[in-house]
Amino acid sequence: MAKTVNKELAQFISDRFNEIMKTTGLELEVFAAYSKIGYSTFRTYHSRTVRISVETLKKICDTYQISLTDFFNPDKPLVVNPPVIKHVQEFQIKYLHNKNKLLKDEGIKFAAKPTGAGNKWEREMIKYIVLHTDYFNTSRSIAEMAIDFAKDFELVLESGRIYELLRKYVDHEIKREKSTRINHDHSTSNRMIFLYNKA
Missing domain, CATH: 1.10.260.40 (lambda repressor-like DNA-binding domains)
Structure with missing residues (x-):
C-alpha cells in the first residue's frame, strides 16, 4: 500500500x-x-x-x-x-x-448540586439551576422563580436579588422576553412583565 x-x-x-x-x-x-x-x-x-x-x-x-x-x-x-x-x-x-x-x-448528568450558604452559594445555585436542570426550558417570571426556588431548591431570594444574579452570572445562558401579564381573573393586565428561558 x-x-x-x-x-x-x-x-x-x-x-x-x-x-x-x-x-x-x-x-x-x-x-x-x-x-x-x-x-x-x-x-x-x-x-x-x-x-x-x-x-x-x-x-x-x-x-x-x-x-x-x-x-x-x-x-x-x-x-x-x-x-x-x-x-x-x-x-x-x-x-x-x-x-x-x-x-x-x-454536564447535566454529572453536575453536583451546590451545598453551603451565603452569597457564593447563591451564585452557584443560580448557575446550577440554569445550566444543569430543565427549569428554564419553560419561560418563567421572576415572581415565579422566587416561589419555585424556595420550594424546589431551598433558595430563598428577593426578586431584586434574583434579577441581579441572573444578569451578572448567567446572562448569556438565558434570554429575556417581554410578555403581557395575566391577572388572577384571567383578564389581560396593562402591565408588561419579563419572562426568562434558556437561550
Missing part, C-alpha cells in the same frame, strides 16, 4: 487539506467526520506524524468530489463544487449542534 515517503510530500498533502477546509469552512474535527475518518487518525495525517495511504487519500478526495490528479497538481487550486460546499456546511452545523447538546447533557 503506497504511502507518503518524504516530509515535503506530507507537508503538501497537509496544505491541501487546509485548502479544502478553507474553501468549505470546515473545522478539522468536522472535516474528519464528514470524510468518515476518525478524528485522532486524521489529526495524525494533518500534522504529518503518520503517513497516509493513497486509498485513504482517494476516499477523502472522493468525499469532496476532487480528483487525485487535481489534488496532486501544485499548479491547480482545488475547487469544491458549490452543492458540496452547501452540504458540508449543513453537516457542520448539525455536527456541532449535536456535539454541544451531548456536552450539555453530560
Whole structure:
C-alpha cells in the first residue's frame, strides 16, 4: 500500500487539506467526520506524524468530489463544487449542534448540586439551576422563580436579588422576553412583565 515517503510530500498533502477546509469552512474535527475518518487518525495525517495511504487519500478526495490528479497538481487550486460546499456546511452545523447538546447533557448528568450558604452559594445555585436542570426550558417570571426556588431548591431570594444574579452570572445562558401579564381573573393586565428561558 503506497504511502507518503518524504516530509515535503506530507507537508503538501497537509496544505491541501487546509485548502479544502478553507474553501468549505470546515473545522478539522468536522472535516474528519464528514470524510468518515476518525478524528485522532486524521489529526495524525494533518500534522504529518503518520503517513497516509493513497486509498485513504482517494476516499477523502472522493468525499469532496476532487480528483487525485487535481489534488496532486501544485499548479491547480482545488475547487469544491458549490452543492458540496452547501452540504458540508449543513453537516457542520448539525455536527456541532449535536456535539454541544451531548456536552450539555453530560454536564447535566454529572453536575453536583451546590451545598453551603451565603452569597457564593447563591451564585452557584443560580448557575446550577440554569445550566444543569430543565427549569428554564419553560419561560418563567421572576415572581415565579422566587416561589419555585424556595420550594424546589431551598433558595430563598428577593426578586431584586434574583434579577441581579441572573444578569451578572448567567446572562448569556438565558434570554429575556417581554410578555403581557395575566391577572388572577384571567383578564389581560396593562402591565408588561419579563419572562426568562434558556437561550
